[in-house]
């Protein structure tokens with residue numbers, strides 16, 4: 001059978017996170033299979049996604065029957081029942097095929113998921129908590145994205161002291177060891193800013209760097 005060109009996604013677990021992923025993917029025009037062991041949950045999502053099926057993902061036969069191996073990506077969004085999340089991941093790994101993305105409830109859960117071969121482990125609550133905390137402590141930090149244990153990206157609103165200066169004068173690289181990757185102004189995005197680019201009101205700098213260096217930068221610009 002010819003493989004469809006449009007990516008096929010399956011989302012297992014229709015809690016708040018799973019529902020949000022499934023709804024967003026569907027909104028982007030992708031085919032989405034939503035799976036939940038609770039019939040009420042599958043019914044609630046049935047008019048949002050392509051297919052909604054009531055099934056227990058810890059039963060291998062159920063997943064095989066759904067043809068899960070033909071999907072491109074499977075998102076396991078079972079949170080509270082860690083055992084079910086791990087079992088589901090193991091079965092998916094055994095069946096093979098799709099990229100397996102799993103939501104972890106805590107660090108230990110995440111470690112187990114990595115060990116058993118999940119392709120990507122995500123921590124939505126932890127990551128969102130980080131982003132909110134950074135924004136609350138430095139209101140000029142509009143977003144904070146963790147790239148790895150060492151590196152992050154921040155979106156910093158140009159402070160009053162920055163206005164009128166160009167990137168060379170700001171000297172962020174020499175002062176903090178961080179790189180300005182882009183400058184956003186409304187819907188426009190300058191993705192290769194040059195040393196002579198002068199900052200104007202409303203500019204947002206997208207900066208990548210080591211976490212400690214970014215922390216120093218955040219502190220330096222926290223008040224203006």
Ligand code: ATP
Pocket residue numbers: 012013014015016017018035036037038041055056057058077078079080081084
């Ligand atoms: P959120 O915080 O995103 O709302 P959560 O992390 O608290 O969700 P749960 O509510 O524990 O996640 O689970 C999400 C969904 O997963 C629930 O709707 C639940 O019915 C479903 N679920 C749990 N176990 C299974 C399973 N074995 N097979 C299929 N679905 C399951």
